[in-house]
Amino acid sequence: MFGFxxxxxxxxxxxxxxxxxxxxxxAFLEKIETRFKESLAPAEEAVLDQLEDGNYDMxxxxxxxxxxxxxxxxxxxxxxxxxxxxxxxxxxxxxxRYDLIDQDQKGVVLGESFRPRIERFEIILxxxxxxxxxxxxxxxxxxxxxCTQCNGKLEVKKDVFRSHYVGCxxxxxxxxxxPNNKITEIRWVVDNIAKHKALKEWDEKELARKSCKxxxxxxxxxxxxxxxxxxxxxxxxEKAFWTKYFTERATYVSEYKDTIAHDVEVKxxxxxxxxxxxxxxxx
Amino acid sequence: MEINGTTFEDYALASANAAAGMSKDEIxxxxxxxxxxxEATEQQWIGxxxxxxxxxxxxxxFGEAFMKPKQGKFANVEGAADSSDKTLEKYPKWSHHIKxxxxxxxxxxxxxQIDIQKEYGISMTEYxxxxxxxxxxxxxxxxxxxxxxxxxxxxxxxxxxxxxxxHFKEMYKDQNSGIGDxxxx
Numbered sequence: 001m002f003g004f005x006x007x008x009x010x011x012x013x014x015x016x017x018x019x020x021x022x023x024x025x026x027a028f029l030e031k032i033e034t035r036f037k038e039s040l041a042p043a044e045e046a047v048l049d050q051l052e053d054g055n056y057d058m059x060x061x062x063x064x065x066x067x068x069x070x071x072x073x074x075x076x077x078x079x080x081x082x083x084x085x086x087x088x089x090x091x092x093x094x095x096x097r098y099d100l101i102d103q104d105q106k107g108v109v110l111g112e113s114f115r116p117r118i119e120r121f122e123i124i125l126x127x128x129x130x131x132x133x134x135x136x137x138x139x140x141x142x143x144x145x146x147c148t149q150c151n152g153k154l155e156v157k158k159d160v161f162r163s164h165y166v167g168c169x170x171x172x173x174x175x176x177x178x179p180n181n182k183i184t185e186i187r188w189v190v191d192n193i194a195k196h197k198a199l200k201e202w203d204e205k206e207l208a209r210k211s212c213k214x215x216x217x218x219x220x221x222x223x224x225x226x227x228x229x230x231x232x233x234x235x236x237x238e239k240a241f242w243t244k245y246f247t248e249r250a251t252y253v254s255e256y257k258d259t260i261a262h263d264v265e266v267k268x269x270x271x272x273x274x275x276x277x278x279x280x281x282x283x
Numbered sequence: 284m285e286i287n288g289t290t291f292e293d294y295a296l297a298s299a300n301a302a303a304g305m306s307k308d309e310i311x312x313x314x315x316x317x318x319x320x321x322e323a324t325e326q327q328w329i330g331x332x333x334x335x336x337x338x339x340x341x342x343x344x345f346g347e348a349f350m351k352p353k354q355g356k357f358a359n360v361e362g363a364a365d366s367s368d369k370t371l372e373k374y375p376k377w378s379h380h381i382k383x384x385x386x387x388x389x390x391x392x393x394x395x396q397i398d399i400q401k402e403y404g405i406s407m408t409e410y411x412x413x414x415x416x417x418x419x420x421x422x423x424x425x426x427x428x429x430x431x432x433x434x435x436x437x438x439x440x441x442x443x444x445x446x447x448x449x450h451f452k453e454m455y456k457d458q459n460s461g462i463g464d465x466x467x468x
Contacts, residue, residue, distance in 0.1 A: 028468045039462050060396055067394020071462045078463045086468045162322040176319055187326075259330065266334050 018094035025087050025103060029110055032075055036114060043068045044125050051129055056136050058185055061129060065122075072118055076111035083107050120203075127196020130189035134252075137182040137189075149173035159254045161187040187253065194248035201244045205237035218280040231276055238272045239264060286331075287324040289314055291341050294328040295348035296357050303352060303364030303408035313356050349411045367412035370405060378443050380413040385447035393458040 012018055043065075050064045083104055091100055138158075145154045145166070152170035156177050163178040195202070212230035242264045250256040256263070284291065297310045311321035335341045348354075352364035374380065383403055390397045399410050421440075424432040 024468065028466065031466045032463060035463055035466060063391060063396035064394045066391050070392040070394075074461050075463045078461070078466070082468050162326065163319045164323070165319050176317065178318065255326070263330075263333075 012094035013099070015094055018091070021087075021090055021094070022103065025083075025091075025106070028082065028087075029079065029106060032079060033110060036072065036075055036117075039068075039072060040121055043072070043121075044128070047125060047129060048132065051132055056133055056182065058129075058133060058189065065125065065129075069118060069122070073114060076114050079107040079111045116206075120199075123192075123195050123199060123202065126192040127199075130192035130196070133189050134186055134193060137186050140180055140183050145175075145177060147171060147173055148175055159252060161185075161253070190249055190252040193252065194245050197248045198241055198244040201237070201241040205234070205241040208234040208237040218283065220283075224281060227279070227281055231279065231281060235268075235272055235276070239268060242267045242271070284331075286327045287316070287320060289324055289328075291328070291331070292344060292348070292355055294325065295341075295345045296352055296355050297325070298345070299348040299352035299408050300357055300360075300364050302349070302411070303406040305362055305364070309360075309362060313360055346415055349408055350415055352408060364406065364408050367409075367416055370409040370412045371416060373405065373409075374403075374413060377417050377439070378447075380417050381440070381443040382447045382450075383410060383413070385444060385451050389448065389451040389455055393455045395455070395458070 046068065047061065047065045051061050054060045054064075087107075088100055088104065091103060141156060141158055145156050146152065147154055147168035147170065150168060150171040150173065152168050154166045154168060154175060154177070156166055157164065161179060161183050163176060166175045166177045167173075168175060208230075212227075212234045215227050215230055218224060218227060243260070246256065246260045246263045250260055286294075289297075293314065297313070301307070301310060307321065307325075308318055311318045314321060314324075316324070351366040353360070353366060357363040383399065386402065387397045387399070400406055403410075405413075421436055424436055
């Protein structure tokens with residue numbers, strides 16, 4: 001008698017009304033995906049416009065992006081609540097709860113894809129914002145600065161964005177150059193320029209990481225070759241990314257040139273080696 | 284380890300006082316340095332920060348420095364930030380801190396930057412002090428294994444977050460038109 005009821009319910013998966021419901025759910029997800037994709041270009045335009053409209057105030061610019069990002073992420077919540085409140089209950093009229101998982105997963109997969117896609121978009125956007133800010137702020141360093149003693153023209157360093165001593169070539173007086181706030185902020189925006197310039201390496205290391213993480217857990221006695229190769233590949237790509245990133249950064253702030261190798265090692269420790277130590281390689 | 288005669292503790296206290304509004308010139312004076320030397324020193328410490336272990340003794344002190352910025356070389360400095368006791372006198376309730384947190388977070392979601400100083404009359408250091416104070420009480424209950432207390436605290440936290448969350452969502456509702464609002468199932 002129990003099987004009878006289940007069979008009757010299971011048969012309903014072929015019910016045209018249920019099929020229509022699945023199609024409607026698919027169409028809903030497609031609309032969300034389209035909205036997500038279509039929102040990115042205007043988001044970029046809005047954030048870049050805000051930079052100039054806001055007189056290159058990086059804090060308000062970051063807040064503007066934060067608001068847009070939050071809205072993009074809310075699409076994921078929308079999928080979840082729509083499924084829980086509307087789609088799921090209606091589908092349960094035709095299928096068992098365990099059969100609902102497949103339909104739920106479609107939404108989960110789409111919703112979870114937003115965060116990494118936003119992360120990549122953010123690298124590009126912040127890179128563009130940073131470059132625009134840099135082009136604006138660097139002009140202040142191109143102004144003429146004069147010696148406090150003899151009024152001779154001073155050669156201020158173009159890659160030090162904090163106060164520093166500048167010797168006068170004419171009278172040997174040591175002057176203190178104190179940059180304005182915009183110049184000081186360049187130090188922080190170059191990180192985003194460097195990251196954007198290392199986007200190709202970022203993509204490669206993300207791919208290598210995901211590939212490594214997709215390998216199923218190993219049990220005692222399992223062959224570890226695939227995992228060893230995956231970790232080796234990830235290590236190479238991760239290192240290539242940080243090397244490119246720090247090398248690019250040092251082209252803007254020359255003080256960092258001497259510490260590139262050290263900085264890469266520090267980043268590798270938490271971005272890669274920490275994970276490797278906890279992996280199945282050592283079980 | 285020292286950089287130009289400053290220790291990590293010096294750097295942590297300088298950061299806490301800077302976040303409370305002390306100028307770089309004033310900080311440089313505390314260390315008996317000229318501004319360019321202090322800024323170069325500070326930059327080196329910023330680089331060192333990434334090498335420190337999260338939760339390690341240095342990072343713990345970094346947190347403590349924000350709770351009590353008027354210590355070490357800043358102990359007798361006029362203008363150094365007060366300790367958390369003073370901030371707690373001003374905002375003694377957990378509700379006060381959660382209100383600020385929710386205000387900040389919900390405004391941020393709609394692209395508005397809240398000026399804590401302007402809205403609540405406290406600096407970022409004082410705001411951090413409140414966070415560390417209440418976070419510490421929570422952590423203490425957790426470490427002590429007092430489940431009953433933990434449950435009580437969690438319940439209270441949820442209640443306050445909802446209260447202030449609803450309050451600020453209502454306040455910013457006109458600015459919060461979601462990009463997917465018109466898509467329906």
